[in-house]
Amino acid sequence: MKGYNFAYLDEQTKRMLRRALLKAVAIPGHQIPFGAREMPLPYGWGTGGIQVTACVIGRDDTLKVIDQGADDTTNAVSIRRFFAKTAGVATTTRTVDATVIQTRHRIPETPLTEAQIIVYQVPQPEPLYKLEPSRAETRRMHALAEYGAMHVKLYEQVARYGQIAISYDYPVMVNGRHLMAPSPIPAFDNPKMHRMKALQLFGAGREKRIYAVPPYTDVVSLDFEDYPFRAGRAPHACALCGDTASYLDEVVTDDRGGRMFVCSDTDHCATRRERVA
Amino acid sequence: MSGPLLSARALALRFGPITALDGVGADLWPGEVLAVVGESGSGKTTLLNVLAGRLRPDAGHVWYREPDGHVADVHAMPPPVLRRLHRSDWGFVQQDPRAALRMDVSAGGNVGERLMAAGARHYGHIREEAARWLEEVEIDVARMDDRPGTFSGGMLQRLQIARTLVTRPCLVFMDEPTGGLDVSVQARLLDLIRTLVRRLGIAVVLVTHDLAVARLMAGRIMVMQRGRVVEDGLADQVLDDPRHPYTQLLVSSVLAA
Structure with missing residues (x-):
């Protein structure tokens, strides 16, 4: 520039x-x-x-x-x-x-x-x-x-x-x-x-x-010997690509309690969907 | 390998025109309770801080005999060594427990902190040890997960003592541990401290302005006035047969209830 x-x-x-x-x-x-x-x-x-x-x-x-x-x-x-x-x-x-x-x-x-x-x-x-x-x-x-x-x-x-x-x-x-x-x-x-x-x-x-x-x-x-570190994620599959191991975002879809879980990594999700298609 | 645990010679310290310490020497033997008494401003707390290595004197030395018999100059120790000593073999009990405790951390966490600083990484063991020490200082174990903010003044001071003793120090510095507490709470606390100190064989340097506390706790008493030690001897001797005019004044000015 x-x-x-x-x-x-x-x-x-x-x-x-x-x-x-x-x-x-x-x-x-x-x-x-x-x-x-x-x-x-x-x-x-x-x-x-x-x-x-x-x-x-x-x-x-x-x-x-x-x-x-x-x-x-x-x-x-x-x-x-x-x-x-x-x-x-x-x-x-x-x-x-x-x-x-x-x-x-x-x-x-x-x-x-x-x-x-x-x-x-x-x-x-x-x-x-x-x-x-x-x-x-x-x-x-x-x-x-x-x-x-x-x-x-x-x-x-x-x-x-x-x-x-x-x-x-x-x-x-x-x-x-x-x-x-x-x-x-x-x-x-x-x-x-x-x-x-x-x-x-x-x-x-x-x-x-x-x-x-x-x-x-x-x-x-860091952790304790009897409370070891655990990497937590929402216990769902991605609603778009179906991944059960990726980190998920919770998306509120309406005001009646509707919600979906989708991959937070958009590139990861898109790549998986491309592969399937 | 015998000798005093802590020994100080010719300590001098001035704050500008004020003489806080002037040629002070002291010896503390293992398991002994030494009380430093005198009116406020006489240099008691300054002496305590200098002995504990928290304040550097203008002149003089403080030597500490380590558990292995090696004698180290406290003020020549590198800061990490001194800090480690303060976290493990030494303890410091302050007058205001709120200044020493973490007020936003539960009682159990407060007691466990020194263990974790010493490398304890097993939650269950830390918790067991903390519960044991809360029992020792007569705090209900059910209050373990409560914040110190919900404790009474006497409980706070007992919590501070549990937190200090959890690493089983051999030397504890106490600065007016019963100050600011009402008389019945004071008596109970003194009783508790005395029992623990005797049982664990901890050496204590106790700073107090209260001669009754000194008589109850200490084996030996040092009387300070304007930065100098004016009298030094066995507790009963100093209190029952004071020789120095200032000590006589102190002893005679105690109100008999």
Whole structure:
């Protein structure tokens, strides 16, 4: 686009971001501060993710953007159009064709490959944020790997609900060392992060933090020995493609209690239906 | 391998023009209860914080004898080591339990926190241990999943004690543990603390302004005035036969009921 640098951000900003990314990849799960820029997008819509995408995307890349698993929601459409315009890159809705995937709230059902990068939009990068209000103290807790407090939260869940009832942003231990917020993806997606072949990058724009999980890194969901982690999903089959293993959205269809369950990953659902047809 | 558990020499600390500690020394033997008494502003709490490694003195040393017999300088310990010590072998009981407890976490969670910090990852075991300790401090196990906000002042303080003792520390610092409680609750709490401390053989540094508490709890008493130790000896000796004029004043100013 005329008057703008490739992928909107100026080269100095991208260098700053890439330096932060290199540090983040070197210490998996560790939050690196960076100077987040004002983006033409409100906070909470993916300002962190969009900056990370802007600094890793190249002319030959193919971009896919998903929001809650869907390619056709406002957030996904605008970010995809943003990069089509400012970087002139090819975009796709097909997971297998994409080289860079920016996501909010989901990991695609199709396993990712070494040739792909997945960029997560993160609202709150600090997993200890609800337990310890002081950032100086949470940094100290990370530095000393003092994560007992996180288990207090899990204990409370079991004591109150009889199980660990965290359904999204389920805390994970990365590389056996750093406690990490996986961003608000459903706990169902947590196992996909474990030893994922693709590079995982996380950008939190408002909180000005970047972190990363390199390929083939251990990502383990916290749990108790007698209350192991369980990836929950609605006990239904997708009403469109019939999948009984994918993560489902509940869609209200009328005001008389009618509802249907459909795959939250629209590309996964469409691909399955194509195959049948 | 014998010697004091905790030993301090020539501690000095000034806050600007105020002398909080001036050449203070102390020895605490395993299983012993040492009371530090004096009027407010005499440096009692400052001394406690310096002994516990929470506050760095301008001069002087605090040594701690670890269970393996190794003697370590508390203020030379790297922060992770000191923090680990505070979570396991040491305990700290504050005057205001609300400041020490997690008020948005159930009583059981509060007691279990130190276990989980020490690496316990079995919910059933943590819960059993927490229930056992709630019983120890005479809190109804049925209240285990209630938040501390629904507890009375005395129960809160007992909960704090359960939370502190759950890792079986060998040394506990107590800062006015009975302050702010009414007299009957105080008596019951003191009785409880005394029983637990005796039975578990915990060494305690107890800071109090209340001589009755000191007499009930302590084997030895240190009297402080303006940052200096003016008298130091066996509890009965200090209270029944005070030698220093300030101690005499303190003892004679206690109201007899």
